[in-house]
Amino acid sequence: MTQLSSVTQFLDSLLDPQKYQDASLNGLQVETKNREIKKVCFAVDAGLTVIEEAIQQEADLLVVHHGLFWGECQAIRGALGQKIHLLMQHGCSLYASHLPLDGNMEVGNAAEIARFLSLSQVTPFCEYKGATIGASGTAPRELSFSSLLEKLATIPGASLPFLQLMFGNNERCSRIAIVTGSGAFALPVAVQEGFDLFISGEPKHEVFHMAQELQANALFIGHYASETFGVRAVAERIEQTLELKTGFIDIPSGI
Structure with missing residues (x-):
């Protein structure tokens, strides 16, 4: 069983978020009580439908390019509150990597x-x-x-x-x-x-x-x-290096 801390350390080492000045809060954005990672899902966006699909796939961690937090203090309510509630309720942590990726x-x-x-x-x-x-x-x-x-x-x-x-x-x-x-x-x-x-x-x-x-x-x-390329490449690295199950959630915006 791989610990959440081991996966986030691997991602931080690979992507080096400290190197970038970014509006995005890069790194682990939402940490749940579930510390044992069996499956990691990847997606471009942290949209509600993406999070629901990650939960459906029983992911313990969701890695995205566009996360939930962007440089400002945000009230945890409305759609943001709903997404964080779902992640916490189902034990799916969230990691984001914007400019580093x-x-x-x-x-x-x-x-x-x-x-x-x-x-x-x-x-x-x-x-x-x-x-x-x-x-x-x-x-x-x-x-x-x-x-x-x-x-x-x-x-x-x-x-x-x-x-x-x-x-x-x-x-x-x-x-x-x-x-x-x-x-x-x-x-x-x-x-x-x-x-x-x-x-x-x-x-x-x-x-x-x-x-x-x-x-x-x-x-x-x-x-x-x-921006589908980066998350797919990281998923491949996770599979090869940490031998974890992965999944790509493909919900195109058409934009």
């Missing part, structure tokens, strides 16, 4: 997308408050945008059709930069560093003119879809 080069969202696209020379990209939150790499050969789109369209939960802002040379691409989630702010960094394509999850309205004026290529595959 975006920027981690072993299991992070951006690095995992780079490997999914078979990029080589995968390196950290886009420094944010002292730590990098993205990844970049080089295609093994000049990759056509059409073949890249076909590959990305196979991502579970992908928001199709993708928003494509192609104002640069859009026939082939070699160097690709990635910041998952709501990463449109990093487009100028990608252009400045000479990347052919910038990939993120959810766009902002102003990114259209930004891409046009920078003569840049930007592709947005959906916030949710871009």
Whole structure:
């Protein structure tokens, strides 16, 4: 039987939350009386339906990318109170990892997308408050945008059709930069560093003119879809290292 403290220590060591300045309260957010972990569920969001499914799957721990606490003192009432009550009542603790799971080069969202696209020379990209939150790499050969789109369209939960802002040379691409989630702010960094394509999850309205004026290529595959990679990779590590049962709760937002 694996103790909750052992699992959280493993996650903290892997993800290094202290390295990041983040609005999210990264780490163990909800600790229940159940200290013996037999099954860990993983999800992108700590939504009510996600928590209910984790309980249905008899999870002792739920690990998410978007947790419940975001830098402010919150009253435990309403939907938040309901979610915490369910977790406590059913002995399912909650661990969250936001920016650490975006920027981690072993299991992070951006690095995992780079490997999914078979990029080589995968390196950290886009420094944010002292730590990098993205990844970049080089295609093994000049990759056509059409073949890249076909590959990305196979991502579970992908928001199709993708928003494509192609104002640069859009026939082939070699160097690709990635910041998952709501990463449109990093487009100028990608252009400045000479990347052919910038990939993120959810766009902002102003990114259209930004891409046009920078003569840049930007592709947005959906916030949710871009951030399933990290939790899946961590689940695999947990299975291999701690030999625990895991489950992925897939509830796409369509955003």
